[in-house]
Amino acid sequence: AQTVTQSQPEMSVQEAETVTLSCTYDTSENNYYLFWYKQPPSRQMILVIRQEAYKQQNATENRFSVNFQKAAKSFSLKISDSQLGDTAMYFCAFMEAIQGAQKLVFGQGTRLTINP
Amino acid sequence: DTEVTQTPKHLVMGMTNKKSLKCEQHMGHRAMYWYKQKAKKPPELMFVYSYEKLSINESVPSRFSPECPNSSLLNLHLHALQPEDSALYLCASSRATSNQPQHFGDGTRLSIL
Numbered sequence: 221a222q223t224v225t226q227s228q229p230e231m232s233v234q235e236a237e238t239v240t241l242s243c244t245y246d247t248s249e250n251n252y253y254l255f256w257y258k259q260p261p262s263r264q265m266i267l268v269i270r271q272e273a274y275k276q277q278n279a280t281e282n283r284f285s286v287n288f289q290k291a292a293k294s295f296s297l298k299i300s301d302s303q304l305g306d307t308a309m310y311f312c313a314f315m316e317a318i319q320g321a322q323k324l325v326f327g328q329g330t331r332l333t334i335n336p
Numbered sequence: 337d338t339e340v341t342q343t344p345k346h347l348v349m350g351m352t353n354k355k356s357l358k359c360e361q362h363m364g365h366r367a368m369y370w371y372k373q374k375a376k377k378p379p380e381l382m383f384v385y386s387y388e389k390l391s392i393n394e395s396v397p398s399r400f401s402p403e404c405p406n407s408s409l410l411n412l413h414l415h416a417l418q419p420e421d422s423a424l425y426l427c428a429s430s431r432a433t434s435n436q437p438q439h440f441g442d443g444t445r446l447s448i449l
Contacts, residue, residue, distance in 0.1 A: 253435055263424060265379070265440035272435070311378055320386030320432045321367035326378035 222247045222314045226327035233302055234335050240287075241297045241330045243312030249273075253315040255324070256286070256297045260308040268310070271295060299332075307334045339363055340441035342427050348447045351417060357444045359410040359427030368410040369438065370402060371426040379426055385410060386432060414446075422448045 223246045233239045245254070256268040271279045271288050278286050283303075287296045299306055312327040340361045349355050359368065367386050371379035384392035385404040393402075399421075401413040410427055424445055428438040 255437060257440075262442070263445075264442045265426065265428070267437045267439075270437055309376075315435075317435075318384070319391060321369075321384050321391055322430060322436075322438070323381060323384070323392070324379075324438060329376070329378055331376075 222249075222316060222325045224312055224314050224325050224327040226310075226312055226330050228330045229328070230331045230333070232333040232335060235302060235304060237302055238298065238300050239302055239332065241299075241310055241312075241332065243295045243297070243327055245293050245295065245312075245314050245325075247293070247314065254286075254288070254295045255313045255315065256284070256295075257311045257313060257326075258306075258308045259311065259329075260305075265311070269297065302334045304334050304336060306332065308332060340427055340429055340439050342425075342441035342444050344444060345442065346445045346447075348449060349414070349417065350449050351419075353417075354413070354415045356414065357412040357425055357427075357446075359412075359429075359441060360408055361429040361439070362408055363429065363439065364407075364431075365429035365439070366407060366432040367430045368404060369428040369430075370410070370412055371428065373424040373426055373443070383412075417446075417448045419448050422446055 252273045254271045258266045269281045283300045314325045316323040343358045370382040373379040382396045383402045388404045403411040424443045426443045427441045430438040
């Protein structure tokens with residue numbers, strides 16, 4: 221079974237700083253997908269970024285980028301020029317393919333606070 | 337605005353009540369999901385529907401009964417719940433292919449008295 225570990229329960233940085241959230245996972249598969257989701261106090265889970273394991277290039281989405289190290293099974297999220305609206309719970313997730321659907325395995329989450 | 341709509345947003349019910357949670361999406365997704373999320377914890381998968389058929393039940397107690405009447409709707413029927421069932425219930429949908437992300441609703445905050 222796949223497992224996902226986020227070792228930082230909480231983090232706090234000043235606005236405009238750069239912050240990196242760590243995530244490691246364990247799998248025996250070779251092709252898979254990884255995601256970072258954000259959950260602000262409004263409750264909705266919002267997709268931040270995704271990475272396909274067969275792609276060597278790290279994914280980027282505006283201020284968000286990942287450092288994907290397949291051999292080390294590491295998938296960290298970097299947030300540049302952090303903003304107050306980035307305050308949220310961040311979950312790393314591994315996607316298992318199942319017939320006609322998919323199953324997400326989540327880490328325990330990192331609560332990120334951006335301070336003014 | 338979320339593309340997955342859940343109603344109601346809040347629900348308070350007694351242990352003997354029967355209620356239903358509803359989820360609707362119009363993105364043409366053929367896979368739909370129910371999750372339970374306790375405070376400060378990640379979502380836990382409960383049920384998966386693929387092409388309107390139940391494909392995964394993660395050993396959920398029978399007091400939770402899912403239903404997928406059509407490709408756009410997903411219900412969760414509740415009966416005789418326990419206080420420990422109080423949680424945020426999230427619905428999600430995705431394309432049936434394995435490389436597409438799930439889209440989540442805002443959830444229903446359920447409190448059992």
